[in-house]
Amino acid sequence: MSFLGVEQSLTGRRWIGPTVDIQRAAEMMEQQTNLPAAVCQVLARRGVPAMEAKGFLEPRLKDLLPDPRKMKDMEKAAARFLEAVNRRERIAVFADYDVDGGSSAALLLVWLRNMGLQATLYIPDRIDEGYGPNVPAMQALARDHDLIICVDCGTLSHEPIAAAKGADVVVLDHHLGGETLPECVAVVNPNRQDEDGDLGYFCAAGVVFLMLVETGRQMRLAGQKGPDLMALLDLVALATVADVAPLIEANRALVRQGLKVMAGRKRHGLVALADVSRMDSTPSSYHLGFLLGPRVNAGGRIGKADLGARLLATDNPHEAAAMAERLDQLNTERRDIENAVRAAAMEQAEARGFDAPLVWAAGEGWHPGVVGIVASRLKEATGRPAVVIGLDGNEGKGSGRSVSGIDLGASIQKTATEGLLLKGGGHKMAAGLTVARDQLEPAMARLSDLLAKQGAGDLGPSDLKLDGMLMPGAAQIDLIEQIEKAGPFGAGAPAPRYAFPDLQVRFAKRIGESHLKLSLSDGMGGGLDAICFGAFDTALGPRLLEHGGARFHFSGRLEINTWGGRQSPQLRLEDAAEA
Numbered sequence: 001m002s003f004l005g006v007e008q009s010l011t012g013r014r015w016i017g018p019t020v021d022i023q024r025a026a027e028m029m030e031q032q033t034n035l036p037a038a039v040c041q042v043l044a045r046r047g048v049p050a051m052e053a054k055g056f057l058e059p060r061l062k063d064l065l066p067d068p069r070k071m072k073d074m075e076k077a078a079a080r081f082l083e084a085v086n087r088r089e090r091i092a093v094f095a096d097y098d099v100d101g102g103s104s105a106a107l108l109l110v111w112l113r114n115m116g117l118q119a120t121l122y123i124p125d126r127i128d129e130g131y132g133p134n135v136p137a138m139q140a141l142a143r144d145h146d147l148i149i150c151v152d153c154g155t156l157s158h159e160p161i162a163a164a165k166g167a168d169v170v171v172l173d174h175h176l177g178g179e180t181l182p183e184c185v186a187v188v189n190p191n192r193q194d195e196d197g198d199l200g201y202f203c204a205a206g207v208v209f210l211m212l213v214e215t216g217r218q219m220r221l222a223g224q225k226g227p228d229l230m231a232l233l234d235l236v237a238l239a240t241v242a243d244v245a246p247l248i249e250a251n252r253a254l255v256r257q258g259l260k261v262m263a264g265r266k267r268h269g270l271v272a273l274a275d276v277s278r279m280d281s282t283p284s285s286y287h288l289g290f291l292l293g294p295r296v297n298a299g300g301r302i303g304k305a306d307l308g309a310r311l312l313a314t315d316n317p318h319e320a321a322a323m324a325e326r327l328d329q330l331n332t333e334r335r336d337i338e339n340a341v342r343a344a345a346m347e348q349a350e351a352r353g354f355d356a357p358l359v360w361a362a363g364e365g366w367h368p369g370v371v372g373i374v375a376s377r378l379k380e381a382t383g384r385p386a387v388v389i390g391l392d393g394n395e396g397k398g399s400g401r402s403v404s405g406i407d408l409g410a411s412i413q414k415t416a417t418e419g420l421l422l423k424g425g426g427h428k429m430a431a432g433l434t435v436a437r438d439q440l441e442p443a444m445a446r447l448s449d450l451l452a453k454q455g456a457g458d459l460g461p462s463d464l465k466l467d468g469m470l471m472p473g474a475a476q477i478d479l480i481e482q483i484e485k486a487g488p489f490g491a492g493a494p495a496p497r498y499a500f501p502d503l504q505v506r507f508a509k510r511i512g513e514s515h516l517k518l519s520l521s522d523g524m525g526g527g528l529d530a531i532c533f534g535a536f537d538t539a540l541g542p543r544l545l546e547h548g549g550a551r552f553h554f555s556g557r558l559e560i561n562t563w564g565g566r567q568s569p570q571l572r573l574e575d576a577a578e579a
Contacts (some may be wrong), residue, residue: 002014002015002016003015003016003017003466003469003499004017004469004499004501004553004577006553006577008577009464009555009575009576009577010538010539010540010543010544010575010576010577010578011464011538011539011540011575012539013462013463013464013575014463014464015463015464015466015499015553015555015575015577016463016464016465016466017466017468017469017499018041018044018045018466018467018468022041022044022045023041023044025044025050026040026041026043026044026468027040028050029043029044029050029053032050032051033050033053033054035053035482036479036482036483037468038467038468038470038474038479038482038483038496038498039057039482039483039485039486040053041467041468041496042467042483042486042496043056043057043486045467045496046486046493056486057485057486058485059252059253059256060253061250061253061254061257063253064249064250064252064253065210065213065250065253065254066198066199066210066250068210068211068213068214068217069214070198070199071188071189071190071195071199071207071210072187072188072192072194072195073186073187073188074186074188074210074211074214075214075218076185076186077170077172077185077186077188077211077214078211078214078215078217078218079218080147080168080170080185080186081147081149081170081211081215082215082218082219084146084147085112085115085117087146088117089145089146089147090120090144090145090146090147091112091117091119091120091145091146091147091148091149092119092120092121092122092141092144092145092147092148092149092167093105093108093109093119093120093121093122093148093149093151094122094123094124094133094137094138094141094148094149094150094151094153094154095121095122095123095150095151095152095153095309096123096131096132096151096152096153096204096300097123097124097125097126097131097299097300097301097305097306097308098152098242098243098297098300099238099239099242099243099293099296099297099308100152100203100204100205100239100242100243101123101151101152101153101204101300101309102123102239102296102299102300102308102309102311102312103205103235103236103238103239103242103296103309103312104151104152104172104204104205104207104208104239105121105123105151105309105312105313106235106269106309106312106313107205107208107209107212107232107235107236108149108151108208108212109121109309109313110227110232110235110313110315111212111226111227111232113313113315114227115226115227120141120144120145121306121309121310121313122137122141122306123300123305123306123309124137124305125305126300126301126305126368126369127368127369130397130434131153131432132150132153132154132156132157132160133150133153133154133157133160133161134160135159135160135163137160138160138161138163138164138169139163139164139165141164141167142163142164142165142166142167143166145167146167146168147167147168147169147170148164148167148168148169148170149169149170149171149172150169150170150171150172150173151172151173151204151208152172152173152174152175152203152204152205153171153173153175154169154171154173154182154187155171155173155175155176155177155178155181155182155187155189155191155192156175156177156178156182156423156425157171157182158180158182158183161182161183161184162182162183168184168185169182169184169185170184170185170186170188171184171186171187171188171189172188172189172204172207172208172211173187173188173189173191173204173207174189174190174191174200174202174203174204174206174207174427175189175191175409175425175426175427176191176409176410176413176425176426176427177189177191177192177193178193178413179193188207188211189207190202190207191427201245201246201248201249201251201492202245202250202251203239203240203243203245204239204243205235205236205238205239205240205243206236206239206240206245206250206251206254209229209232209233209236209254212226212229212232213229216229230257230261231261231266232261233254233257233258233261234258234259234261234262234267234270235258235267235312236254236255236258237254237255237257237258237259237261237262237288238258238262238270238288238292238293238296238312240254240255240258241255241285241288241289241293241488241490242288242289242292242293242296242297244289244429244430244490244491245491245492246490246491246492246493247285247487247488247489247490247491247492247493248492248493252488252493255285255288255488255490256487256488259282259283259284259285259288259488262283263282263283267312268314268315268316268317268319268320269311269312269313269314269320269323269324270292270312271317271320272311272317272320272321272323272324272325273292273295273296273311273324273327274287274291274292275321275324276295276324276325276327276328277291277292277295277328279291279292280562281560281562284484284488285487285488285489285490286559289490294331294334295308295324295327295328295330295331296308296311296312296327298327298328298330298331298333298334299311299326299327299330300369301330301334301367301369301370302330302333302334302337302367302369302370303326303327303330307323307326307327307330308327310323311323311324311327334369334370334373337367337369337370338370338373338374341363341366341367341370341371341374341388341390342374342377344361344363344366345361345363345366345374345377345378345388346361346377346378346381348361348362348363349361349378349382349386354381354382354384355457356384356448356457357384357385357448357449357451357452357456357457358384358385358386358387358444358447358448358451358456359378359379359382359384359385359386359387360386360387360388360389360444360448361374361378361387361388361389362388362389362390362391362396362398362440363389363390363391364391364392365390365391365392366388366389366390366391367390368390368397371388371389371390371397371398371399372388372399372401372430372432374388375387375388375398375399375400375401376401378401379401379402379403381537383403383462384403384456385400385401385402385403385406385408385451385456386400386401387399387400387433387444387447388400389433389435389440391437391440393437394436394437394438395422395434395435395436395437396434396435396436396437396440397432397433397434398432398433398434398435399430399431399432399433400412400426400430400431400432400433401429401430402428402429402430402431403456405454405455406428406451406454406455406456407428407454408426408428408429408430408431408451409425409426409427409428409429409430409431410428411447411450411451411454412424412425412426412431412432412433412447413425413426413431414450415433415443415446415447415450416433418446420435420439420442420443420446420447421433421434421435421439421443422434422435422436429491464497464555464574464575465497466497466498466499466555467496467497467498468496468498468499469498469499469500469501470498470499470500470558471500471501471522471526472500472503472520472521472522472526472527472528473522473525473526475500475528475558475569475571476569477560477567477568477569479558480558480559480560480569481560483496483558495557496557496558497555497556497557497574498555498556498557498558499553499554499555500520500528500553500554500555500571501553501579502522502551502552502553502579503520503521503522503528503551503552503553503554503579504520504521504522504523504547504549504550504551504552505518505519505520505544505547505550505552506519506520506521506527507519508544508545508547510536510541510545511531513536514533514534514535514536514537514541515531515532515533515534515535515536516531516532516535516536516540516541516544516545516573517529517530517531518530518531518532518544518573520554520571528569528570528571529561529568529569529570529571530554530556530570530571530572530573531561531570531571531572531573532544532556532572532573532574533572535573540573540575540576543576544576550578550579551578551579552576552577552578552579553576553577553578553579554571554573554575554576555573555574555575555576556571556572556573556574556575557571557572557574558570558571558572559571559572
């Protein structure tokens with residue numbers, strides 16, 4: 001049964017409220033804990049029992065962090081790392097060029113610097129070298145180093161790792177593993193095929209952090225003392241959110257604690273990045289995902305690949321300010337390139353049809369640094385897995401993004417194993433691929449078939465799930481702060497959505513190209529400001545701007561808006577329906 005009778009909203013969705021069981025659990029929790037009803041609704045949806053509610057709202061890392069030794073090869077990896085530290089060996093860190101890779105590298109570089117060691121950072125160029133270790137780079141690093149640590153890459157890099165003659169190699173990764181592992185000292189990866197998958201929610205930086213926890217344990221046994229690991233959690237939090245790792249279990253505590261560390265403004269790179277991003281409020285997962293993450297990523301996408309990692313690792317505030325400024329410029333350039341590719345990809349995908357199991361587009365010279373973001377936009381617009389490929393010469397390099405319940409990484413890996421892709425891999429929600437130009441159509445057809453078997457072809461417009469109903473007068477800052485304690489919110493832990501019934505639009509103004517600013521009223525003195533991003537990319541913008549005095553039900557997520565040093569409640573509007 002639809003919520004508030006909304007069978008088809010202005011964006012074409014049916015509204016679904018909490019089930020009877022969740023409502024009952026929330027009411028019982030409210031009686032037993034005296035927590036606000038809105039908070040109890042969130043906790044009940046997450047399946048938190050009433051007796052655990054208080055603990056859930058104050059997650060403690062020591063209660064939630066798993067024993068690192070639960071992962072295969074972890075003890076070996078930490079022992080070899082510690083041996084290199086004690087012997088003052090030459091260490092190289094080979095990292096992926098995204099936020100997770102950069103943060104993972106920075107974790108190791110900062111830890112080693114605190115131990116008096118300078119490690120070599122190597123991040124491959126996205127265009128010239130592509131993702132992951134390659135033979136020439138690994139051969140060159142092996143000539144000058146005793147230990148090479150591959151972070152956020154390496155699980156499928158059999159040949160490049162075999163080429164690292166004379167150096168030991170340790171892999172700390174989270175991407176899907178193949179049937180065999182490369183020959184090296186250790187491959188620590190919760191998504192190896194011989195792991196049980198219980199810790200598969202960690203990003204690479206989470207795996208690196210666990211390796212440092214295990215290193216600390218081994219040091220204590222030997223009577224040694226290592227650096228303060230809690231001070232590194234801002235890097236883990238940034239990677240976890242930016243890599244869209246699910247904010248569940250230990251990840252939730254890592255991000256919560258990491259945001260507190262970040263608020264202390266001790267890491268020069270993150271301080272400089274926050275300042276160029278004009279971040280004027282306490283750090284939240286939104287800031288990590290939408291302000292800081294894209295700027296760190298910009299270096300790997302269209303600039304110098306190692307810029308983000310160097311920024312995160314630097315201990316020089318002047319160097320940090322210069323690098324942050326450059327990343328901010330690159331991010332602006334990236335947006336311009338992305339907009340051009342997005343328009344062309346959307347047109348092509350629309351011509352091919354949005355109702356297939358896979359939505360895809362490929363174009364000549366599309367920048368490999370933006371195809372992943374454009375794939376995200378296609379996925380959001382269609383509610384289906386999407387792949388976007390940039391063609392250059394005889395090959396195309398692409399990225400894919402998936403929707404909940406559809407494992408894109410496994411399907412891409414299978415297509416590669418069958419020989420239709422030159423290479424491919426990733427995880428459930430995001431993956432990369434390289435395809436020969438003459439195999440493009442058959443490869444996409446096969447990938448589409450594999451996704452259809454998972455049910456991707458049966459996806460319709462998704463229902464909008466709501467946690468409950470509120471009146472404008474209830475949306476106060478103290479309530480929003482209490483709801484935030486059930487966070488952080490993000491992948492795997494969506495922020496609660498509430499419906500605000502039967503309101504009038506008191507004021508509506510178009511902001512920029514596609515956004516809409518609103519002031520809503522219940523006609524009895526209660527009001528609420530709202531912002532709708534991308535409103536004019538849907539039917540919401542035109543209808544609400546030309547509302548003609550009509551009344552609407554509104555739905556979205558509550559947030560605190562900070563402007564000019566003042567805070568006020570705000571609805572981040574996602575949908576509306578005629579009342």
